[in-house]
């Protein structure tokens with residue numbers, strides 16, 4: 386696992402999270418901010434997992450220094466091999482070292498089992514449809 390530039394993540398974000406639709410945005414306005422952190426995992430030279438973190442207002446525990454996770458994705462053919470858990474573990478260690486106290490995300494309901502396995506909690510009553518993908522999501526968070 387390593388820090389990467391957000392540009393390196395666009396192709397994986399689009400393919401895994403946006404149905405490979407060339408019309409869909411895979412850019413967060415905060416991508417290039419100095420305070421944003423992007424992580425990727427590689428097998429040989431191939432990017433197989435991505436996760437991006439942005440400083441954010443916390444939807445829960447609002448006194449904690451909090452970052453938002455977006456664009457969590459493992460490539461289709463290597464899902465279930467531990468890469469998702471590994472990139473989160475790596476990122477959380479880096480964030481903790483920077484003084485970050487909590488992370489949160491709009492988690493896809495289809496991925497909530499993954500987040501439960503990696504120590505995240507659900508914010509009760511936060512179920513909603515994503516305005517971007519129209520898929521069911523729930524606010525999740527983890528105190529680091």
Ligand SMILES: CC(C)(COP(=O)(O)OP(=O)(O)OC[C@H]1O[C@@H](n2cnc3c(N)ncnc32)[C@H](O)[C@@H]1OP(=O)(O)O)[C@@H](O)C(=O)NCCC(=O)NCCS
Nearest residue numbers: 457458459464465466467468469470492493496498499502
């Ligand atoms: C969700 C996703 C990021 C998980 O990444 P991954 O690399 O496949 O996950 P890992 O192999 O590290 O799995 C870690 C644990 O979570 C479990 N898990 C993974 N995906 C799961 C899911 N969708 N539902 C339930 N459990 C899941 C694994 O079985 C594993 O459990 P274990 O510790 O008992 O072995 C990946 O499947 C993915 O990119 N999915 C499509 C895009 C997506 O939904 N992204 C999240 C947007 S919020």
